[in-house]
Amino acid sequence: MPRVAHSTRIVAAWLHQKDNMAKPLPPAYEDALLLLDADHKLVKKMFIEYTGLVEDDGPAAARQQLALKICQDIAVHAQIEEEIFYPAVRDALGDDGLIDHAEQEHAQAKEKIAQIQAMRGADAKMDAAVKELAALIDEHVLEEREQVFLQAQYADLDLRGMVPQLVERKKQLQAEAGPLKEPTKKATRAKQEAA
Numbered sequence: 001m002p003r004v005a006h007s008t009r010i011v012a013a014w015l016h017q018k019d020n021m022a023k024p025l026p027p028a029y030e031d032a033l034l035l036l037d038a039d040h041k042l043v044k045k046m047f048i049e050y051t052g053l054v055e056d057d058g059p060a061a062a063r064q065q066l067a068l069k070i071c072q073d074i075a076v077h078a079q080i081e082e083e084i085f086y087p088a089v090r091d092a093l094g095d096d097g098l099i100d101h102a103e104q105e106h107a108q109a110k111e112k113i114a115q116i117q118a119m120r121g122a123d124a125k126m127d128a129a130v131k132e133l134a135a136l137i138d139e140h141v142l143e144e145r146e147q148v149f150l151q152a153q154y155a156d157l158d159l160r161g162m163v164p165q166l167v168e169r170k171k172q173l174q175a176e177a178g179p180l181k182e183p184t185k186k187a188t189r190a191k192q193e194a195a
Contacts, residue, residue, distance in 0.1 A: 031159035032085055033149050035166055039077045040141045046070045047134040054127050063122035067130050068180050071113040074137065076173045078106045080166050088162060089148060092155040102148055105140040112136060 029035035046066060053063050082103065090099045112133045119126045152159065 029163050029167075032162040032166055033153060033159060035163055036077070036081065036085065037145070037149070039073070040137075040145075043070060043073055043077070043137060044141075046073070047130070047137070050130055050134075060122040064119075064126065065180060067116055067122065067126060070130065070133070071116050072177050072180065074109060074133075075113060076170055076177065078109065079173055080169050082106065084162065084165050084169060085152075088157055089152045089155065092157045093151055095151070098147060098151070102140070102144060105136070105143070109133065109136050109140065 029038065046069065050063065050066050050070065052058070053066065086099045086102065090096060093099075112129060116126060116129045116133065119129070
């Protein structure tokens with residue numbers, strides 16, 4: 001058999017095998033606390049990126065896209081906590097005050113998210129609003145780690161069993177939200193002219 005034909009078959013077989021390989025699985029989390037804290041870390045990273053864009057006078061379209069991505073991720077995270085995690089923690093601890101406080105902090109963040117999402121473009125107002133949202137989230141995450149997560153860790157909760165529910169609901173919410181659309185040059189120019 002000619003060497004070229006043999007090599008072609010090997011490459012074709014490899015490509016076929018590669019196409020039929022299972023897609024990589026999302027990261028596995030040992031328990032709900034690790035999953036939720038991974039979200040916290042991702043959002044913190046995005047806030048740092050946003051700050052870098054502001055300090056480097058990055059493009060307004062890039063800042064707006066990142067701000068909207070931050071808002072979307074926080075909204076999804078808050079909803080899975082409110083629908084699945086918080087009710088389970090409330091039942092296990094019997095401490096309404098702790099969860100009520102966390103939900104109040106979520107409400108404050110949602111108000112700031114609504115303000116950011118209503119803004120027409122990235123400017124000094126949006127930058128300030130994102131900075132305020134970052135401060136709200138930093139405070140919330142600190143309190144959640146030190147109080148809610150700590151108590152949940154020692155409560156009679158199936159934190160491992162909660163992971164599939166959280167992951168599935170998160171996927172549903174992300175699918176409903178859809179991908180953020182890149183702003184076109186025409187849309188960006190129209191926003192700048194309107195401002």
